[in-house]
Amino acid sequence: MLPHHADPIAAIATAPGRGGVGIVRVSGKGLAPFVRALLGRDLKPREATYGPWRGVDGQPIDHGLSLWFPAPHSYTGEDVLELQGHGGPVVLQLLLARCLEVAHTALPGLRLARAGEFTERAFLNDKLDLAQAEAVADLIDASTEAAARSAARSLDGAFSRRVHTLQEALTNLRMLVEATLDFPEEDIDFLQKADAQGQLDRLREALAVLRAEARQGALLRDGLQVVIAGQPNAGKSSLLNALAGAELAIVTPIAGTTRDVVQQTIQIEGVPVHVTDTAGLRDSPEVDEVERIGIERAWQRIRGADAVLFLHDLTRWGEPRYRYADANIARGLPAGVPVLHVWNKLDQAGGAPQGPDDIALSAKRGTGLDALRQRLLRLAGWQPGGDGLFMARERHLQALARVEGHLEQADARLREAAAQLDLLAEELRLAQQALGEITGEFTADDLLGVIFSRFCIGK
Template sequence: MNFAYTPSTICAVATAPGRGGVGVVRISGRGLLPLAHAISNGKTPKPRYATYTDFYDADGSAIDNGLLLYFPGPNSFTGEDVIELQGHGGPVVLKMLLQRCVALGARLAEPGEFTKRAFLNDKLDLAQAESVADLIDAASESAAKSALKSLKGAFSGEIHKLVDELITLRMLVEATLDFPEEDIDFLQKADAVGRLHRLRDQLVKVQTTAKQGALLREGMHVVLIGQPNVGKSSLMNALAGDDIAIVTDIAGTTRDTVREEIVIDGVPVHIIDTAGLRDTDDVVEKIGIERTWQAIERADVALLLVDSRDGIVPEVQTILGQLPERLPRVHVFNKADLSGDKVGRSEEDGHPVVRLSARTHDGVDALKALLLEMIGYSGDSEGVFLARERHLDAIARAEAHLTQAAHDWQQVEIFAEELRMTQNALSEITGRFTPDDLLGVIFSRFCIGK
């Protein structure tokens, strides 16, 4: 069967790599019924119904059998015609199906290209499109639920409300530019400043929720540091609830960074157990110590472990003096079961202190609670939508422009410009004014077939 396709027809395996019971090949483009006919040997699929069929190669031999689903555009995920071939999940079979689709005029999709088309065809805004990848990558139930809220438009809805209020305020301000002799009185009568302050209050609430969502998405990076044999690996195992790191009484057992991800109250926590910091002639241990300092530079919080029987000895003071000033740290006095110290939280010399026993796990819950407090997590993910760093940046810029607008409201031209910049910053979140190069970066991080 001969037919022509537009160059925009794309195809990809939409299921995870490897073997599985079911494998899905997804196709998107315009006028895909001829492809459906060719691959099913003349069958015409009913829109949005599953058609059981063999999938045929060019020579008429069957490649596989399964279900063919046809979603005519614009009522599809991408807004174009979409076909899904649901067959058996073997890598060879899926590769053969892909080759057949390419032979029929499709091309292999780029990472994230299906979702990008959904965005470009106004099926999703940019925040919703990003939440597709976030839902796939969610590291906890809370993150998954929040990602779904964003996908359903919760985050976008809040941004749209702010933009609508901005547009109303901008209309008032722009109207005064035609009558400069009356502009200030007009703005005062229209309560422009009051509107501005209420708008800023709404923005701050969205910013707070977005920060909580960013924590659920990104998590926090915690690095365990200290001298050898103070219990870093034992604490990592206690936090993880499993024997991740090797524990011995031999100093220098951990010679490289060991990473583990746990979840505390819905927040992903990336824990890095490091080589003990000390002077050594061991070449391998030196490399581990160098990597320790690299991990420290990237961390959100440092847990400095100390043997509670020894306290903060001069060698520990040296480590403290070398830590970056911007890095929050917690002094963790371990081995309370041996020293007899009372477990729990306190504060000494302006730094939070936790006394615990990594071996018995006494006091570990207090440390977990402290870590969440240090990153500002409220512990309530209800109503939280997932957010990214670029969202927080856009909101921060919008807040800065609103603050400047409040300061310069009597200079109408400046006032109007600050409001315009505020709207542009917020519109970057949903993609109204997002540069094409940023779109390329965002969608290139998606998996192929999504």
């Protein structure tokens, strides 16, 4: 544990702004004298006590509930004091300042907590593993009900239990291989009798299922970045408004109305979809400086998208000049970004020259929007029936991919006629280490700093 992790810490644990209730939290070792000095009495563990909190002049700062959680039965695993009062920012700042004043004599070294430091201490004191700790922030940041439920499952340990099951299977397999290395006369016959190949196959199958579920969980957490692109007046802003169910973007028949990006997050079956409307893409002498900047920003968003809705105007599709401009846009779209061709203004045209994977709709009438929503889910790789999903992050996906790579190499070593057992053992060790990064069993301090710095203050 680093030296600063031994310091007692304090912070306002509720969100900035006014609210009905606000919380000041203090965590550290040996807080009992501080509690006595601050409140003038001892508190019963885990029992709410109502009363005033007085300033240095003896006048009450506020009245509220004081809760005392002696170690190790607390969120951080240390002694924790929570003061729950009225949620005014000035009141909470006064209460926090009073805690720091009392600490000069009763709790030397008390300092303001860094972002995420309470949860970091919960991890360091084995109250939570790293996947559960990350789920705390994911639960706070959840943008849909499905995401919140998945984060709650991760916080409850659903993801961690799956990882530990794989860890146990890997440990058993490594024991077999290591035993064979220690007794080389047994060699490959020993592994065959112990069904080492079958164990490795089952491990890889279980990992494949876990990776698929983690990808679903990551999609719930991060959502899908979708950019609507196309020529001016194709109906991009109308489509954004229709998907969002609100008039977010200005819609006029004047080319170049949209000058900057407009973004809105919608949810489709609980999956957050971040939809961005962009300036109409065109190369014309009529484009002024402001619109030119908007077009540049549109291309930037397109290059960073998970998917592009390329919107075509059916009422102008018969014009050679319009089709030529659409073809120019298509050539500029990045190769690695999936493109869904959407044919708009179906209410004004007889039909659409779409391919089997294209969508025809009317943003104005709402026709075809449900089909578009379902196509976006399929494009994202979403599988229905995700009620038991847990939350996952990009770093979890990367760790699981490394595990799969090491197990693939282990499988190759095991299947060789003259099995290279030392290389097999090393691949299994590396696979277990990559798996342990998810729960924090093998995690560099700099990674911990990055993870917890993204938490809010007081959590």
